Amino acid sequence: xxxxxxxLVPIAVFLLCxxxxxxxxxxxxxxxxxxxxxxxxxxxxxxALILPVTCGMGINFAIVVGAICAQTAIVLAMDLNLSGxxxxxxVVGVSIALSVLFGTLVAMLLNRARGxxxxxxxxxxxxxxxxxxxxxxxxxxxIFHPANExxxxxxxxxxxxxxxxAPLKQVFTSVLPFTLDGKVYSLLPLLIIGTFTLILIYxxxxxxxxxxxxxxxxxxxxxxxxxxxxxxxxICIVISTIFAAMSxxxxxxxxxxxxxxxxxxxxxxxxxAAILVGGATIRExxxxxxFLGVVLFHTLFITSPMAGQNLFNNPSVGEYFRSFxxxxxxxxxxxxxxxxxxxxxxxxxxx
Amino acid sequence: xxxHAINPPRFIMSLYMLVLLILxxxxxxxxxxxxxxxxxxxxxxxxxVLSLIPMMNxxxxxxFGMSIGLSAxxxxxxxxxxxxxxxxLGFSVSLLVGAAIAVLFGxxxxxxxxxxxxxxxxxxxxAGYSFIPIMNIxxxxxxxxxxxxxxxxxxxxxxxxxxxxxxxxxILDRLWQIKVGxxxxxxxxxxxxxxxxxxxxLFSKTRTGIIFSAIAENERFSSLAGxxxxxxxxxxxxxxxVLAAVGVVVYSxxxxxxxxxxxxxxxxxxxxxxxxxxxxxxxxAAVANALIGTFLYQTTYLLSIPVANALLLPExxxxxxxxxxxxxxxxxxxxxxxxxxxxxxKK
Numbered sequence: 001x002x003x004x005x006x007x008l009v010p011i012a013v014f015l016l017c018x019x020x021x022x023x024x025x026x027x028x029x030x031x032x033x034x035x036x037x038x039x040x041x042x043x044x045x046x047x048a049l050i051l052p053v054t055c056g057m058g059i060n061f062a063i064v065v066g067a068i069c070a071q072t073a074i075v076l077a078m079d080l081n082l083s084g085x086x087x088x089x090x091v092v093g094v095s096i097a098l099s100v101l102f103g104t105l106v107a108m109l110l111n112r113a114r115g116x117x118x119x120x121x122x123x124x125x126x127x128x129x130x131x132x133x134x135x136x137x138x139x140x141x142x143i144f145h146p147a148n149e150x151x152x153x154x155x156x157x158x159x160x161x162x163x164x165x166a167p168l169k170q171v172f173t174s175v176l177p178f179t180l181d182g183k184v185y186s187l188l189p190l191l192i193i194g195t196f197t198l199i200l201i202y203x204x205x206x207x208x209x210x211x212x213x214x215x216x217x218x219x220x221x222x223x224x225x226x227x228x229x230x231x232x233x234x235i236c237i238v239i240s241t242i243f244a245a246m247s248x249x250x251x252x253x254x255x256x257x258x259x260x261x262x263x264x265x266x267x268x269x270x271x272x273a274a275i276l277v278g279g280a281t282i283r284e285x286x287x288x289x290x291f292l293g294v295v296l297f298h299t300l301f302i303t304s305p306m307a308g309q310n311l312f313n314n315p316s317v318g319e320y321f322r323s324f325x326x327x328x329x330x331x332x333x334x335x336x337x338x339x340x341x342x343x344x345x346x347x348x349x350x351x
Numbered sequence: 352x353x354x355h356a357i358n359p360p361r362f363i364m365s366l367y368m369l370v371l372l373i374l375x376x377x378x379x380x381x382x383x384x385x386x387x388x389x390x391x392x393x394x395x396x397x398x399x400v401l402s403l404i405p406m407m408n409x410x411x412x413x414x415f416g417m418s419i420g421l422s423a424x425x426x427x428x429x430x431x432x433x434x435x436x437x438x439x440l441g442f443s444v445s446l447l448v449g450a451a452i453a454v455l456f457g458x459x460x461x462x463x464x465x466x467x468x469x470x471x472x473x474x475x476x477x478a479g480y481s482f483i484p485i486m487n488i489x490x491x492x493x494x495x496x497x498x499x500x501x502x503x504x505x506x507x508x509x510x511x512x513x514x515x516x517x518x519x520x521x522i523l524d525r526l527w528q529i530k531v532g533x534x535x536x537x538x539x540x541x542x543x544x545x546x547x548x549x550x551x552x553l554f555s556k557t558r559t560g561i562i563f564s565a566i567a568e569n570e571r572f573s574s575l576a577g578x579x580x581x582x583x584x585x586x587x588x589x590x591x592x593v594l595a596a597v598g599v600v601v602y603s604x605x606x607x608x609x610x611x612x613x614x615x616x617x618x619x620x621x622x623x624x625x626x627x628x629x630x631x632x633x634x635x636a637a638v639a640n641a642l643i644g645t646f647l648y649q650t651t652y653l654l655s656i657p658v659a660n661a662l663l664l665p666e667x668x669x670x671x672x673x674x675x676x677x678x679x680x681x682x683x684x685x686x687x688x689x690x691x692x693x694x695x696x697k698k
Contacts, residue, residue, distance in 0.1 A: 058473075112685045119415070119473045120684045126620075127677040134670045157664065314508070317491060320484040327481035331463075334474050338467060 009329065010279040010292060016325075017299045020318075024306035031302065033183060038298040040189040041254055044247030045271040046278075046290040047193075047200055051236040053285040054209070056216030058118040059272045059330075060237065062106045064125035066244025067264035068132045069098035074168065074249070074258050075136065075159060079146045083167035091168065095245040102128070103241030107234035114219075118282070125268055133261055163258040172253045189250045196243060197287065203239065212236055216283070273297055273326035276333045283337055300325065358630045359686075360679050364647045367675075371654040378661035383533045385653060391524060391537055392649040394544035395605040399622045400629075400641040402594030404551055407636040408560070409587030410567035411464055413623045413683075416475030419460055420595025421615035422486045423453035428600060428609050429509065432518055433495050442519040442604065449596035457592030461585040468570070476619075483616055490611050513609040520607045543601065547594070552638045554590075563587060567634040624648060624676040627683040651675070 004011065021031065045063060052060035073094035077087050106124055113120040140146065141157040151159055176187035203209050214222045215229045222229050248267075252258045275285055278293020301322055308318025375385075399417070406414045414420075427449025431441045460478065467474050491508040495501060500513050514520070526539025554560050566573045566580055574580045599618075603609050626636055629644025652672045659667035 109681070109685055115469070116472065116684055119476060120681065122473075122476065123677050123681040123684065127674065127681055130670055130673040130677065134667075134674065137666055137670065138664055155663075158666075312492075314491060317488055320487045320491075324481050324484035324488075327477045327484070330477040331474055331481060334470055334477075335463070335467065338470065 007279055009277060009332065010296065013277050013296050013300065013325075017296055017303070020300055020303040020307045022307075023310050024303035025310060026303065026306060031299065034302045035295060035298050036185065037254065038301070039294055040193065041251040042247070042267075042270065042274065042298065043193050043290065043294050044196060044243050044250065045267055046274045046294055047196060047287075048240045048243035048247065049271055049275050049280075050200065050285045050287070050290065051203070051212060052117075052240050053275075053280065053282065054204070054216050055212040055233050055236045056219060056283070057110060057121075057233060057236070058282045059275070060121050060240050061118065061268040061272065062110070062121040062124045062128075062237075063240060063244035063271060064264055064268050065102050065106055065128050066095075066099050066241040067248040067267055068128055069102060069241070070095040070245040070248035070252070071258060071260060071264055072098060072132070073245075074165060074252055075151065075163065075260060077168070078151055078163055078165065078258075079148045081148050084171065087167050088171045091249055092246070095249060096242055099241040099245045100238055103238035104234060106241065107237035110237060111230045111233055122268075129264065132264075136260055159260050161259060161261050163260055165252055165256060165258050168249075168253040169256045189254060192246065192250060196246060200243075201287070208232065208235060269326055270297070270301075273329050276329045277325075280333075281337045281340070282333055283341075297326075360628045360682060361630055361643070361647065364628050364651060364675075364679075368647060368651045368654065371651060371658055374658045374661075375654055378658060380657040380661075385657075387535050388653055389646075389650045391540065391605055392653060393646050394537070394540045395602050396622070396625070396649055397544050397641065397645045398547055398598035398601050399595060399618065400625045400645045401548055401551055401638065402591050402598050403622060403626050403631075404636045404638065404641060405554075405563070405587040405590040405594070407626075407631065407634060408555065408567055409563045409584050410570060410634050411584055411588055412471035412475065412633065413626070414475060414591050414595070415472050415619050415623065416460060416479035416482070417591075417595050417619035417622065418479040418615040419456050419482050420453050420592035421599045421618060422482060423456050423592065424449040424596035424599035424603075425486075425609065425611060425615070426452050427596060428603060429490075429493070429495070429500070429611075432500055432513065432609065433497050435497055435518075437518050438522065439519070442522050442600070445519070445600045446597055449600055450593045453592040453596035454589055457589035458585065460592065461588035464588060465581045465584055479619060480616070483613065487612050509611055511610070511612045511614075513611070515603060515607055515609055519604055522604055523601060524605055540601075540605070547597070548638045548642060551594075555638075559583070559586065564635070620676050620680065621648065621672075623683075624679040627679050633683070648675070 045067075048063050048066065049059055052058070070091070073091045076094060077091050080090070082090055106121070109124055110117050110120060136159045138158065140159050141152050141155075146152065146159075151163060153160055172186045172188050173184065174186075176191075177184050178187060179185070211222075211227055211232050214225075214227060215232050219229055244267075248264065252263065274293040274297040275289055276293070277297045278289035278291070280286065280289035280293070304318035304322045305315045306318065308321065309315040311317075375382075399421075402417070402420065403414050406412065424445070427445040427447070430448045431444040434444075436444050463474065463478060464471050493509065495509060500509050502508050502510055523540045523543055524537050526537070527542070529536045529538055555563070562573075562578060562583055566578065566583055570580055599615070625644040625648040626641050627644065628647050629640035629642070631637070631640040631644070652668070655668045655671050659665055659671070
């Protein structure tokens with residue numbers, strides 16, 4: 001009974017997934033291949049959310065900044081006409097460097113906005129997204145002159161919205177290919193995700209992870225004990241931004257085309273919804289919440305439009321339902337979190 | 352609060368407007384049509400900005416969940432249009448039905464927000480976002496009989512945009528227009544706007560209005576003094592929702608279209624940005640803040656369109672507007688919370 005109460009959200013979503021899969025009428029191999037694609041594209045975004053939750057900042061919607069850093073690195077790499085191993089190294093190196101820089105800036109802003117980190121991170125995401133669009137839509141061709149003119153629009157100002165990133169895709173598909181449901185997939189993304197999961201586990205066990213937990217559970221006491229909480233929070237946000245950047249690199253190279261202006265939009269909501277669907281709260285997130293959440297949320301994501309088509313003769317109903325779920329689960333998570341805190345206070349009071 | 356003190360957002364926006372004005376003079380745009388548009392845009396968006404005031408003053412935060420109130424107004428218009436009500440009848444029925452639904456929605460919304468004090472803004476954002484898909488499902492299945500509102504093929508589901516021209520499009524805009532030279536002053540629209548603003552100002556002087564600011568100042572003390580805090584918060588939230596519903600009806604009649612589905616998705620951010628520009632702080636917003644802020648926000652956007660076009664970068668106007676919107680809201684969160692930070696430290 002207690003298990004049911006503590007895992008209400010994942011169980012409810014699991015039942016919804018079963019229903020949706022039943023009515024969608026798709027084969028299991030189709031579903032697994034689609035879920036695999038979405039799993040490799042989204043898992044790192046979701047893992048990026050763990051550390052900020054641990055150090056009490058709630059869900060970091062500013063992971064968009066990481067995705068933007070990666071997209072910038074990719075556009076620069078295409079501008080320089082790189083290919084083969086150098087392009088991978090260049091993209092990874094530049095996006096990590098940019099993530100450290102911009103992650104620190106994001107953390108500076110979030111440290112000034114204690115108590116409202118979540119909504120501030122949403123606004124930071126929006127602002128950086130438009131600033132990024134501004135640079136590539138207006139700055140390119142007027143202030144910056146790329147070496148590779150092919151990436152510009154025909155008017156000479158602004159980068160094309162769709163950039164072919166075949167060189168990057170080739171690097172990925174050449175490593176350990178395997179076939180699932182008639183399509184060829186590479187194991188490299190899984191390897192990267194595995195590596196970063198291990199890094200995250202190590203970080204959680206390390207001194208940083210322990211301090212982050214201390215800052216997250218009681219900021220005031222942590223400060224009194226001499227923990228530099230701002231520094232810990234900054235490091236957590238920077239790591240989160242780097243994870244998001246890596247995820248965006250995997251996404252773009254898996255897709256084969258970089259959507260320069262729109263590729264980074266919406267990822268934060270889906271990542272947040274996935275981790276919360278997996279049973280995390282805004283105060284506590286574990287690795288299993290991430291993996292479970294990604295699988296559950298994206299199963300529902302894939303099957304719900306088809307289920308809507310079969311049930312109501314209207315595919316948009318399923319789409320509306322899944323966006324309702326994505327946003328609604330965040331509201332539910334905040335409500336449940338507050339309830340839990342109230343119960344805890346009551347218990348402490350009684351004790 | 353000193354209204355005349357220059358706060359940074361207003362100063363920056365005024366400066367930005369000055370730069371745009373100089374650029375506009377350089378590219379030689381028509382100032383007559385600009386003034387005409389600015390007057391309409393001011394009143395058209397102004398009521399949405401005014402709708403933020405009751406909630407801010409009762410300490411329930413800026414209304415990021417405005418789309419719930421907007422949906423109520425849209426439903427009012429769907430109701431009026433379904434019975435093919437035109438002219439003043441259609442407009443007033445839309446207002447009344449929209450306001451009635453807004454009371455209902457506002458009551459439900461207040462039940463959520465009263466449990467989540469201090470988290471209103473983040474919850475409001477996502478409550479507003481998640482309300483839109485619910486409304487979309489409703490728009491898809493609502494049994495409407497007026498063929499002009501339905502998709503041409505299939506006959507099920509409302510269109511994303513319904514033209515209001517044959518119903519009540521521009522009805523307030525055209526009321527009592529006064530022409531001074533080439534400048535057209537939409538007296539009816541402005542009067543409607545100012546009457547609502549005046550009523551809100553009067554409301555802030557009533558007993559309830561004063562209790563509102565006491566609750567915003569110190570909620571615990573007010574509750575110890577015997578005020579029923581949640582009751583007043585509910586009143587404030589419902590009032591905000593009703594004004595948002597009224598605002599969207601006025602907005603739609605100026606816009607000329609009933610914009611359903613994802614129409615209200617991003618409407619709360621510009622309104623919040625406008626009131627911050629006007630100098631409102633998180634718990635204290637005056638009518639004058641809304642009036643000044645809306646005028647600055649909308650006029651700079653209007654000015655930036657011809658300037659961007661003249662520079663052959665038409666996308667720039669929208670990008671600049673979004674930069675202003677999110678930048679100003681970010682400013683409000685980061686720099687206006689100093690006193691709130693002290694409160695936490697004192698505990």
